[in-house]
Amino acid sequence: MKTGRKSGGAVSLATIAEAANVSISTVSRIVNGQTHRASAQTAERVRQAIEELGYQPNQIGRALKQGKTRVVAMLTANLNNPVMSTIASATEAALRDIGYVMTLCDTHDREDLQDEYLQAMRAQAVQGYILVTNIRSPGLAEIVARKEPVVFACRRNPYKPGAFVGIDNLQAGAAAADYLWSHGCREPAVVFPANGSAVTEERVAGFCARMSALGVPASRITKAAAPGNFHLEVGYAAARTLPDGAPWPKGMLCVSDQIAYGVYRCARERNLRIPEDCLIVSIDGSELNSWIAPWLKSIQVPYRDFGLPIVEQLQTIWNGGEPGEVILPFSVD
Amino acid sequence: MKTGRKSGGAVSLATIAEAANVSISTVSRIVNGQTHRASAQTAERVRQAIEELGYQPNQIGRALKQGKTRVVAMLTANLNNPVMSTIASATEAALRDIGYVMTLCDTHDREDLQDEYLQAMRAQAVQGYILVTNIRSPGLAEIVARKEPVVFACRRNPYKPGAFVGIDNLQAGAAAADYLWSHGCREPAVVFPANGSAVTEERVAGFCARMSALGVPASRITKAAAPGNFHLEVGYAAARTLPDGAPWPKGMLCVSDQIAYGVYRCARERNLRIPEDCLIVSIDGSELNSWIAPWLKSIQVPYRDFGLPIVEQLQTIWNGGEPGEVILPFSVD
């Protein structure tokens, strides 16, 4: 009886087959749970060999044959933003539950990096793409045109309607307006990125529309904006456009938590007390706020709950279905 | 002349070979840059076909043949911790620069999840593992025993010496002691996880040793600890063990930024002013501090610089070398 194992070689189906004195086909079937297609004896012998030799199926071989890698790529604009890392870890857990692995790429909001990763992931033959806060890019356009399975989170597919998980940003902006209004604020400000995405634009629009409905015309809303991709710096720079010396508006919407943090820094530099001098509302609801940003009122977006619907959308696409939009509820308190 | 492409099939080497009327071998060589091994004409014809048909090499086929996937797995305890996400994004960039892809897994500091991911990554035939803040687990012990390429960051390999990237935690603790001492603190406190890792233990030990050398005996150092994995909550719970009503120590080392945030919450609840009532020093130096935690003095660990040495260690291992420890400098201001 041979040792059943080439020295140095990894443990493969062939190793097990030899050890258990059966064909590769038989081992394969048993490994894949088609245990009833073999005699109890054979199955047992194979199981023993697997146990003894510590066999684990090589997914590369499997992937090549089946054309399915069980790998999904997530591209995100900035891992250091808690919004992204929360979505990432939630999605990863949901994928793991269905036996998939997630590869995570940080595009730094750069078109060239987004395309580079898209291409690298394609070369890895991933089975799907998840774009969290995408930007337009030739590579993305191509992926969409090729009808690859792709789900968008936070920001919609910029090229055509399709799978999306997010919140109603207009409503979130409106909720911020309600909150400030109910706290007596009649001349609010709104802080946002000058060259912002649809997301921030909608939040601003929803805010202004609701304020208007409440009797506060757009002319009485101070707009503070600044260019840039990184919201911390955008918030800071935007706040600095408010006249120094003059009092700030009594209430303010910052379109993201990070923007609010940036504004806070500026407020500190100007010796303003938050929230006494200016009530700041933002949208995101990062977990960290309750620990170190108690001065911030942040509308909670359930990013942790994005994972499941994202994966469900992916499955819908894989099954040939037509994915739609999943709009999750935010909460104000 | 045929169309050169099976309908529905993906573009493979064979597609290109047929289109350019050469053998698969030839296309393969050209794709891999062995362009001098073909005539200029042939090379040109192949290049054209590749261009026209949009061919991209399938890494799965390549991986199966070569036994190299160009994928590396990173396992991290908690993606939501900025420390981890910073290391992750830095490492990913460094890997990308050498043509590798990184898969990121969040173990939530759980032994079972760590092992599950280790196994999944092995099945994906990754070429190496990077463990950021590992914990002991049977699967990890096995990986180490099998001598798989593995690099540890922050926490050392618990099973034997080897590749490691981190800082000198004893010295960092000592630096914190110096800082508090130089600010007049003679009866400090130290806050840490009760069942902490070697990292936090060393920081505490370094702190106490230096304090002792400065003439502050261990008996005059208040120890506040609490169990748990999540430092925010650990810090909060530990701070609550300090007697309410009584004044806090004038200075305090929190072994991580997150611990400090937890302590801060408790301080707020007790109407203490930070840093006026208690000067808090921590170790990590997260970027966010300057924005929303100006009250915190944090010793900076250059997590962003971990990426390169981590990748270099991996390369050393791949090349059969003996990796050592890379100890990076922290900075106090």
Place this chain on the structure above:
DNA sequence: CTGAAAGCGCTTACAG
């Protein structure tokens, strides 16, 4: 119940 064979996409001696 079981096995031989083809083939997924690629690389790599080897032969010409």
Place this chain on the structure above:
DNA sequence: CTGAAAGCGCTTACAG
């Protein structure tokens, strides 16, 4: 300079 062939580890009709 170029191609035929073997083989990486797996799955899957197909035949017995």
